[in-house]
Amino acid sequence: MDSVPLVSATATAESGTVSRSGSSVSSLSSSSSLSDLLSTFTAGVGSRTSARGAHPRGTASVLTSTVNLTNTIVGGGMLALPFAVKSAGLVLAVALLVAVMITTAFSVGLLVEAGKSTRAPLFTDLTAATLGRKWVPVVQISVILQSYGTCIGYYIIIADMIQPLLAELWPGGSFFTSRAWVGLLALAVTGPLVDEAIHAVLDSAYYIGGPQVAQFETEFSEYITGEDGHCAGCSNGTDAILLALEALGVGEGDEVITQANTYCATVFSITRTGAKAVLVDVDAETMMMDASQIESKITANTKVIMPVHLYGHSADMDAVMDIAKRHNLLVVEDASQAHGCTWRGQKVGSFGDAAAFSMYPGKNLGGYGDAGAIIAKDTAIIEKIKILRNMGQKVKYHHECVGYNHRLDTLQAAVLSVRLRHLDAWNSRRKELAARYIAGLNAVEGLTLPTWDPATVDPVWHLFVLRVGSAEKRDSVLKALQGAGIGVGVHYPISVNKTGAYADEFKDSSYPITEAAAVGMISIPIHPDxxxxxxxxIIEQVKAALA
Ligand SMILES: Cc1ncc(COP(=O)(O)O)c(C=O)c1O
Known part of the structure; x- marks a missing residue:
C-alpha cells in the first residue's frame, strides 16, 4: 500500500491541481475564460502595471484561449443539445447552436477590440474606461454572482446525477460509491472555489492588506466568538502570540505562566517580549496544563496565564479562568492546535483576554503557507495589534510605535476564507477517525490512549497521540510503523525546558510528566483525507508493532 502521511493532504488536494485536471469544470466558467482571452489579446498592447505583467495568465497563448472558448461553447452545448434537438428538431437545434457560437465569438471580438483600444486588460478596467468607475462594482457583483451561480449549478448537477449513475453502475456498491470517492468529487468542485479566490487576489494585484484580509477576520471572529471585530490576522502562530502579549502590555519584568509540554513557539514568543516564561507540568491523564500547579508559581510579577490547547483538546478553562480572576491575571490562550474545539460548548480562544491561532498548512484550519490570527475580547486590543503588525502605522508612514511586518498575506486570507467553510466538516471527520482508533486500539496492552472528559471537552483531534511507555518501546514502534509506510511523528521529542535555547533558563527545574511523555509518545495519522x-x-500495524 502507499505510505500514509501524518498530516493532512487536504491542502494539496484542494490546490490548483484538482481544478486543472477537472478541465470541464473550469472551462465552463465562462467569465474566467473571457477574461483570460481578453487579457491574452491585450497583454501585447501594453500592460499597465508590473504586478499584472507578472501575472501568469498574461502569458497564455491565443491558441490556449481559443481552445478554452471552444470548450466552453461545446461544453454548454452538450448540456443543452439534447433538449434543443428534442424540442426544436435537429436542423433548428444545430442552427441555434451555431447562432450562439457566432454571437459569443462576436461579443468576444468586441471585448478584445475594446480592450485593445482602451488598453484595459481586465473587465473591471474596461468598464472603468468605457462607462466610468462607478460602474465597476456592478461588474464585480455580476461576476461574483455568476461565479457563485456556476458553482451552485455544478453542485446540483453532481448531486442529481451521481446517485443514480453510481447505483446503476455498481448495484452492490464499490469504491466508487464510497465516502472517499464522493469526497474527491466534492473536492473537484471546492478546488475551483479556492482557485477563484486566489485569482480574485491576482486580478486585483492587491497583495498586501487586500479586502480578503478583513473578510477573513470577520469570518474567523464570528466563528470563534459569534461576533465581528475580535480578530486580527497575522503572519503565523508564533507572531500571533507575540503580538497578543505585546498589545496587552507584557514585557520586561513580567512573568507568563505556561506549560512545559508545548511546541517551542509558545515559550519563544513569551521570552521574545522580554518577559520571563514560568513553566508548569501537564496533567498525567489529559496531558493538558496541570492547573493545580499554577498558583504555586504566581509571584508579584506574574501578568499572564497561557494555557495551550494541545492536540486539538482543551485545557481546564474553568480552573484557569477561576485562578486568573482571583489573582487579577490576564489569560492568553495558545489555540494553535484547536480550531473549533469547545470547552463546555464554548469555542476555545474565546475565554481569555486574547488567543493565538496558527494557520500553518498542517493545522485543522491551515493556509497554503504560513498564516495566523489573534482573537481578543477587547476590540481596542485588536486595533492595537493591527497597528503593531503593520510597522506601527495605521496611516501610511505615520509610525505611532515600533512595529513589525507581521501582516496576514492577502492570498492566505483568501484561501483561509474558503477553507473555513469546511472546518466543521473536516473536524467531524477527525472525530469519526478518533472514535475508530479508540475502538480499534483500546484493548491493546501497553498502550495509553488519549484521555479527556467528554462532559467538558469536545476535541477536534489535531493529533492522535499514543503513549507507549519507554524510549526503547517508542523507538521500536516508530521504526515498525515507518517501515510499514505510515507517517508518524513525536510531539514533542525534547521538552521545551531541555532544548538548547533554554539550556540555562530551566536547568534547575524538572517537569516529570512532560519529560516522560517526550520519550514515550507517538502521533499516528489523523486528518480528514x-x-x-x-x-x-494503521490500526493493524500498531497492534502488530506492540504485540
Ligand atoms: C501550540 C503551538 N503554538 C504555536 C505554534 C506556532 O505556530 P506557527 O508555526 O504558525 O508559527 C504552533 C505551531 O505548530 C503550535 O503548535
Whole structure:
C-alpha cells in the first residue's frame, strides 16, 4: 500500500491541481475564460502595471484561449443539445447552436477590440474606461454572482446525477460509491472555489492588506466568538502570540505562566517580549496544563496565564479562568492546535483576554503557507495589534510605535476564507477517525490512549497521540510503523525546558510528566483525507508493532 502521511493532504488536494485536471469544470466558467482571452489579446498592447505583467495568465497563448472558448461553447452545448434537438428538431437545434457560437465569438471580438483600444486588460478596467468607475462594482457583483451561480449549478448537477449513475453502475456498491470517492468529487468542485479566490487576489494585484484580509477576520471572529471585530490576522502562530502579549502590555519584568509540554513557539514568543516564561507540568491523564500547579508559581510579577490547547483538546478553562480572576491575571490562550474545539460548548480562544491561532498548512484550519490570527475580547486590543503588525502605522508612514511586518498575506486570507467553510466538516471527520482508533486500539496492552472528559471537552483531534511507555518501546514502534509506510511523528521529542535555547533558563527545574511523555509518545495519522481502509491498516500495524 502507499505510505500514509501524518498530516493532512487536504491542502494539496484542494490546490490548483484538482481544478486543472477537472478541465470541464473550469472551462465552463465562462467569465474566467473571457477574461483570460481578453487579457491574452491585450497583454501585447501594453500592460499597465508590473504586478499584472507578472501575472501568469498574461502569458497564455491565443491558441490556449481559443481552445478554452471552444470548450466552453461545446461544453454548454452538450448540456443543452439534447433538449434543443428534442424540442426544436435537429436542423433548428444545430442552427441555434451555431447562432450562439457566432454571437459569443462576436461579443468576444468586441471585448478584445475594446480592450485593445482602451488598453484595459481586465473587465473591471474596461468598464472603468468605457462607462466610468462607478460602474465597476456592478461588474464585480455580476461576476461574483455568476461565479457563485456556476458553482451552485455544478453542485446540483453532481448531486442529481451521481446517485443514480453510481447505483446503476455498481448495484452492490464499490469504491466508487464510497465516502472517499464522493469526497474527491466534492473536492473537484471546492478546488475551483479556492482557485477563484486566489485569482480574485491576482486580478486585483492587491497583495498586501487586500479586502480578503478583513473578510477573513470577520469570518474567523464570528466563528470563534459569534461576533465581528475580535480578530486580527497575522503572519503565523508564533507572531500571533507575540503580538497578543505585546498589545496587552507584557514585557520586561513580567512573568507568563505556561506549560512545559508545548511546541517551542509558545515559550519563544513569551521570552521574545522580554518577559520571563514560568513553566508548569501537564496533567498525567489529559496531558493538558496541570492547573493545580499554577498558583504555586504566581509571584508579584506574574501578568499572564497561557494555557495551550494541545492536540486539538482543551485545557481546564474553568480552573484557569477561576485562578486568573482571583489573582487579577490576564489569560492568553495558545489555540494553535484547536480550531473549533469547545470547552463546555464554548469555542476555545474565546475565554481569555486574547488567543493565538496558527494557520500553518498542517493545522485543522491551515493556509497554503504560513498564516495566523489573534482573537481578543477587547476590540481596542485588536486595533492595537493591527497597528503593531503593520510597522506601527495605521496611516501610511505615520509610525505611532515600533512595529513589525507581521501582516496576514492577502492570498492566505483568501484561501483561509474558503477553507473555513469546511472546518466543521473536516473536524467531524477527525472525530469519526478518533472514535475508530479508540475502538480499534483500546484493548491493546501497553498502550495509553488519549484521555479527556467528554462532559467538558469536545476535541477536534489535531493529533492522535499514543503513549507507549519507554524510549526503547517508542523507538521500536516508530521504526515498525515507518517501515510499514505510515507517517508518524513525536510531539514533542525534547521538552521545551531541555532544548538548547533554554539550556540555562530551566536547568534547575524538572517537569516529570512532560519529560516522560517526550520519550514515550507517538502521533499516528489523523486528518480528514484519511480513508477507513488506510486507518484499518494503521490500526493493524500498531497492534502488530506492540504485540
Ligand atoms: C501550540 C503551538 N503554538 C504555536 C505554534 C506556532 O505556530 P506557527 O508555526 O504558525 O508559527 C504552533 C505551531 O505548530 C503550535 O503548535
Amino acid at each position: 484519511l480513508t477507513d481502509d488506510d486507518q484499518d491498516y
